[in-house]
Amino acid sequence: MAGLKVITPPPVEPVTLGEVKTQLRIDADDTDYDDILSPLIVAAREWCEGYQNRAYITQTLELALDEWPCKGVINLPRPELQSVTSLTYFNADGASAVWPNENYVVDDYSFVARLVKAKGVPWPSECLTAANGIRVRYVAGYGDSGDDVPQKIKQAIMLLTIHWYENGMCDPPPAVKSLLQLDRVMLA
Incomplete structure (x- = not known):
């Protein structure tokens, strides 16, 4: 049997809080939503990494x-x-x-x-x-910053974060899986 542990998690996320707030048309200096959006970004990245079986940030x-x-x-x-x-x-x-x-x-x-x-x-x-x-x-991982992560992965993380913000933690929309499917690693 094999197991995998994260010893040192990524220090940053591929998608920033500011990028998500811009997509949601929330002012950058409005911090009312930060405590809701920040954990959603982490959860969306973890879901996408798990779906693709990839590491994004170092x-x-x-x-x-x-x-x-x-x-x-x-x-x-x-x-x-x-x-x-x-x-x-x-x-x-x-x-x-x-x-x-x-x-x-x-x-x-x-x-x-x-x-x-x-x-x-x-x-x-x-x-x-x-x-x-x-x-x-x-x-x-692709590298140390979000700039190193392919754009389609960043877009999938952003879409999933926004989807969960607007709809609750439900199944991802098909667009997220479509963006991630091409480079998905299928483990035997």
Whole structure:
């Protein structure tokens, strides 16, 4: 079984409060709606990231696996991969060890980036802890600011935020899914 945690969330949102207020024709200096709109922007970004299986703004993620993969490949969900920080494994006693990065190749050309075990290098043979014995920590996202995020994603976040503001937290309108569908990562 695999699991994914956000270790360091994005420090900013792809869409600003000011941009949403402009779309809603709310004056920039009117703060009456800020406490309502700000969490909706975060929720809309999280929904869109989950729908697309992507990371938008730079964030640190950790993928946990229960066992070493048979094919020698670990797929790293939530592209765009920026860097791999570490591959750590935990033995049955809970002791951790970092697997050296010269033992694997980072394939960032694949649609979903992956770690590929170097030829002739076996996986560690120690018995792993019962759950989450392997952890890959990495940094993903289009970049550090909203300017790095594709416009159609920003538009989808804005549409969803406004839709939820006007209609409550109901299903997203088809336009949001249409904007996100083309670059959606389908996980097996």
